[in-house]
Amino acid sequence: MRKKSKNKNATKNEHIKQSVETVYFDVEMKKKPYSKISIYKPKIDGKVTLKKRWHVYFYWRDENTGKFKKKFQYQKGINRYKTLKEREAVAKSLKQAIESALQRGWNPVTKNIASSKKINRKSITLEKALAYAYKILEANKAEATLNGYNFHLNRFKDWAYKNGYLGLDVKDFDIDKFYEFWDFLRFDYVNQKTKKGLSGTSINNHKRSLSSLFTILQDERFIPLNFIKQVPKVDQEPVNNKAFTVKELDDIKKYILKNDPYLLHFLRFMIYPILRPIEICRLKVGDIDIENFFLSVKTKTELLSYRRLIHKIKPTLNEMQIDKYPANYHLFTAEGKPAEWNGAKLKSRVDHFSKRFRDIKNELGYGRYYSLYSVRHTAILNLYNSLVDKGMGEQEILFKLMPLTGHRSVSGIKNYLRKHKRSIPADHSDIYTLDI
Known part of the structure; x- marks a missing residue:
């Protein structure tokens, strides 16, 4: 029988009013007002040139529409430098200076620093400290990455609120209190829809996200030590996203x-160019080069990755008739054809197709261990097994698969295969000397 942990905090933090029955807890994070800061390096004939002017730029979010609208660009003496190495170094320094100013509240529209109270590092609540750490984190993370941090942070803050810890001084939130949250994740949390607990992978992901935030708090001297690093991971082999067999597919x-x-x-775009769902949802018609038969897309490991469009994808491209649509249309949309789909966030677009596939795999009786990602795993394992059947050695296979899967190192593709491959050794009767 599972032992329920007692609430040891019923009398703590009496300044926090508890009303768990009726309270609405809103932990939605505000979007930062500026885009990624970038360096513009002009090119001539595909090569970076010093003959044209460089600048550092970013976009500012419109308060009414919520979209990035106004562009700001700065040179600040970059173009005085006459060598590529010097100009790149100065441009990078300017980029870092602008990023630091924006993080501290500089508004390029009003030219002022946003008014804010000075942070008191000697006494600050857990809630405010986490908000401060998240603000630093979001300046350096992509939207897709922040979604995971948001999810884990919101669950932690919800738990901390209900247990009377959110208003606690951050220095008083120690490893023993974190273990109460750890036990909640491992033993007490139950999903209301599935009626099941969290997987080991999910629990460890909570730790990873929160540890990143507490590392920032340590670096910013809010706390002396990030004790979350000392908490051991849950030892559980992940079983989500199992590959399908050829017959199942x-x-x-x-x-x-x-x-x-x-x-x-x-x-088919997951199987033949071996793209991830999020990468497919980024694709626009203009990213497909029919004449030279390749596509370009931002991936998990590269800002711009090029993939060969093999002949097996041709029937799909012909059926989709993409040559009839403008280059700025998204290739896959909820309309069942290329169209503008800028109104929905990237995660929402991915969730749309994930749900469509989930409905089908559930209808066919595949359980929680299968998802849209299982299709990509199936494709990669199929390639691996086909090369094994051709008599290739492991190292040769790894080097051949790397450019196809988008992994940037042999260790990366090797770890991927170790995680998903389930191999059965060959019959070894011939090496036995026992006969009973």
Whole structure:
């Protein structure tokens, strides 16, 4: 029987009013007002040139529409330098200076620093300290990455509020109190829809996100030590996103052709160019080069990755008739054809296709260990096994798969295969000397 942990904090922090029955807890994070800061390096014939003027630029968010609208660019003496190395170094320094000013509240529209009270590092609540750490974090992370941090932070803050810790001085929130949250994740949390607890992978991801924030608090001298690093990970082999067999994938294909044929185009982009769902949702018509038969897209490891469009994807491209649509249209949308889909966030677009696939795999009886990502795993393992059947050695296979999967190192693709591959050794009867 699971032992329920007692609430040791019923009398603590009496300044925090508890009303768990009726309280609405809003932990939504505000979007930062500026975009990524970038260095403009002009080119001539595809090469960076010193003959044209460089600058550092970013975009400012419109308060009414919430979209990035006004562009700001600064030179500040960059172009006085006559060598590529010097100019790049000065441009980088200017970029860092601008980023630091923006993080501290500088508003390029009003030319003023946003008015704010001086942070008291000697006494600050857990809630305010985490908000400060998140503000620093969001300046250096992509939107897709921040979604994960948001999710884990919100769950922690919700738990901390209900247990009377959110208003506690951050220095008084120690490792023993964090272990109460750790026990909550491991033993007490139950998903209201699935009626199941969290997987080991999910629990460890909570730790990773919170540890990043507490490291910032340590660096900023709010706390003496990030004690979350001392908490051992949950020792559990992840089983989500299992690969399908060839027959299972064929059964899924037949079902999709009858019930959601447009989704099959999406799956083919996971299988043949071996893209992730988020990468497919980034694709626009203009990213597909039909003449030279390749595509370009921002991936997990590269700002711009080029993938070969093999012949097996040609039927999909012909059926989608992408040459009829403007280059700025998203390739995959909720309309079942290329269209503008700028109104929805990237995560929402990915969730749309994930749900469509989830409905199908649930209908066919595949459980929680399978997801849209399983299709990509199936493709990579199929390539691996095909090369094994051709007699290739492991190292040769790894080097051949690296440019296809987008992994940037042999260790990366090797770890990926170790995580997802389930191999059965060959019959070893011939090496036995026992006969009983």
